[in-house]
Amino acid sequence: MKEYIFRDPIHGNIAVKDETILRLIQSPEFQRLRRIRQLGTSFISYPGAEHTRFAHSLGVYHLMGRVLRHLVEHRVEIGEEEQAMARAAALLHDIGHGPFSHLFEKVTGMNHEAWVARIITSPESTVAHILAERDPAWPARVASFIRGVWEGRPFLKELIASQLDVDRMDYLLRDSRMCGVTYGQFDLERLIQTVTVVDDHIALTDKGITSAEEFLLARYFMYWNVYFHKATRSSEVLLELALRRAVALVRGGEQAALGFLPPALEPVLAGEELSLDQYVALDETDVLYAIKRWTAAPDPVLADLSGRFLHRRLFAGIRLDGGLDPEQEEGVRRALRAAGFDPDYYYQIDRAASATYQYYVAQDAGPTPIKILLSWTDPPELREMTEVSQVLRGIATQPVSRSFLFVPREAAERVRAAVMR
Template sequence: MVVATQPKIFRDPVHGFISLPRDTVLRIVDTKEFQRLRRIRQLGTTSLTYHGGEHSRFAHSLGVYHLFRSIIDRLESIDRCPCSEEILAGELAALLHDVGHGPFSHALEGKLTGKGHEEWTIEATTSEESGIFSVLREIDSSLPERVASIIRGGPTSMLCHHIISSQFDADRMDYLLRDALATGNSIGRFDVDRVLATLDVQQNQLAFGDQYLAEQFIFARYFAYWQIYFHKTTRGFDILFQSIWKRAKWLSAEENL
């Protein structure tokens, strides 16, 4: 019998085929901490406003990984790529950037445990009790801290960090496209293929190669916040959930819960 060595292929509604190397990325995807993201909705309470908005952080994380790889391919083609030893750590940081999200995502972030999702992500990456940490360490003993450093924005890996988390990054590109598709809103869309084809690096950050693409991206983000993320019904449900949680904590403290 021949053991499969070809990448694992996921069919994605936004990006088409997403290819995951079996010896590295897929091993992280198969951990219980990452599989948990299948049960965390990307848009939190927004599905109560837009019934199609029920997609998961799992799908979004795969999309961010895919866009990170696409950006690296573009930068390699113009000789502007970060050092090769940081690419794998950057890929895994892109994959793991949201692994610390809890139920209802941003609506209850920080209110359940007092920690933000970034702190939980770092813990999942560096704690010896984590399955993610175990896999990272098996691949390379230095990988857990290198991945955590990119997520934090450490000085030795700023370009990889900016590709994942900045005003123009793989994270924002994926959620704008994915959330627009899921909610039926065309206003959050932009020409991602043209953006990727014209990317450059300026001052150790990603830069648009065309000012009109920059305008398109900025307006897409503005209208997505207006129509989706800050929709009055969604914000109302966020406040309601926060009030319920505060009440539950108070009753628990009074031993009435």
């Protein structure tokens, strides 16, 4: 087929030469990702953070191709069909995300990983048809590849999901650039040049130690400065509380109190099982339009929470050392009631440990810690990254601890006093 070029702000020209890949990109399920932001409500904190999971997925596809070419050039045997399937999996790895991704999952209970598998394997799916036309086994194989249960060679699935994968490589560079910060920058070229395969697992040569340190420190700094930005977390809390209020009203038989309910959101808020077509029709435009209309909802709580989110009247964040004991929590609820707020919808504790993004710590690396192949030992030895990097040993022992209590600014002083007693 004729080469198709996507102009990308991170990687330059992304070339698509495979007809299957181009058809997947053109499918309704993949085009929907144009309407799902990569960073949820981060645009509240960083005005440029409007980039989408569509762009990110193209970037991951591109980087998968680059790493595979590098490995083949360095005598790692990878069949053409294996490479093609790995590129397809890279492209489709985020296809199941819903509006505002993990936040929406918390409210509705819908699991994006389950939707990835369903979109890729369901007979109703355009994506599944395209994959099956390439090879009848591809839908199931691509789905298992993304889920990490693929029974093929481990290094291929590690390129999608590990401590050193092309997903992280793209989102760090992309998120950093689009947010207008430098925290997520690292030497991508050098990192790719030092990727190797040892015993069928991904590793780096020792020439890549500095690049890997940059990469992992980039995750560390992006985590604290972008992904866990206090204004972003506050905006997510507001959106989550507004959606929780809408769910409570719909499931409590008080749908009229919303004033307006988009057809695409109705079965979601009601807790009904969605068809594939219903899920693919759902995106962030539905949620944001509902929030806009709900600012005039008959229900005062929904109207207020929606207005606060829409007009960026964020909750104040009170820093906590940990959680709240029962006495403190009851004090918070009393303080909110005294200020005229329903405590069921006007406070939330947000913990760093529950955030989507985590930086690298050796004890959390699971089955895929980053391994370095040392050339100066005889014979060459594989070592875990923190064994050869003093820089990473420093952050690997740091506990992850950051919590905020988010409440309306009007009640912040009362609540702070209740917490500090």
